[in-house]
Amino acid sequence: MTDLETTGDTDFHAEAVRALGAAHERMGELIARVGACGLRAGAGRGGDGRSHFTALTAAIVGQQLSPKAADTIFARVVALGPGGKLPDPAGLLEIPEDVLRTAGLSGSKARSMRDLAARIVEGTLRLEALDAMDDEEIITSLSQVRGIGRWTAEMFLMFQLGRPDILPVGDLGVQKGLVRLFSLRKLPRPERMHTLMRPFRPHRSVACWYLWRLNEMPADVLRPPRRGR
Incomplete structure (x- = not known):
């Protein structure tokens, strides 16, 4: 139940980013293009340290x-x-x-x-x-x-709480991000999302943040996936 960082210390994100990049080549490429994770607990609408x-x-x-x-x-x-x-x-x-x-x-x-x-x-x-x-x-x-x-x-x-391993399977942005990351033909169902995201545990919150960023980027931002593996 360890929280994401809440004080500006990026050590936890650095650990999560390293693990995500090692878990999947294209995720690593996405992270390299986007840069540091901007997910911050308690810093959304309402201001830093909101109740x-x-x-x-x-x-x-x-x-x-x-x-x-x-x-x-x-x-x-x-x-x-x-x-x-x-x-x-x-x-x-x-x-x-x-x-x-x-x-x-x-x-x-x-x-x-x-x-x-x-x-x-x-x-x-x-x-x-x-x-x-x-x-x-x-x-x-x-x-x-x-x-x-x-x-x-x-x-x-x-x-708000900065929980590190949340996978919102009902989030359209995450679904679309997975389509692009894994070159899927259609939006994945919840069971498929859990399977695809399994290598990213216990950092799926950070992975989702990068999937949201992927949706904001050009269609050809990632190299085609390798075939025949």
Whole structure:
């Protein structure tokens, strides 16, 4: 349950990058082209050192939106709080749903955000306990919140808690990255993804970060795979 680095120390990433490059030739080539891994725990939307509540609120806002749109709406939600800061769970519950929607939230997302806050206030979701849980326990716990499914919980594990070996099989970007890395003919199913990513354990979070970067690069960025092996 060792976390990814959270303080700027890149030693863990260096170890992961070396292991990934040794595990697969084309992954090594991709890493060489992209450079150092930029995956940072707790440093996504909401700023460095963001709280778990902030991270989950931002995750709800960002579902099915581009990063730019998500950032805009999240900033509006934050502005609803006292002093232009995101309210705490109790404070968020005091904001009516229709006011939350003026920030650009859909009704469903506003209700999800309020459900998250209510569970924290009631004590049925203890965010401070998440760090000590294993990955699947966290996914199960967070999935009780309205609007938070496995993918959102996995993004929380990767980007907030810095868990090193997460494979979000429902992520289209990871699927497309695998198609390019392994020259597949179609998007892989979950079982196939687990098989393809097995050599990258226990660093699959970092591997996914490089697969996302691969999707941003030209189609011919990697040499054709060797045949006849």
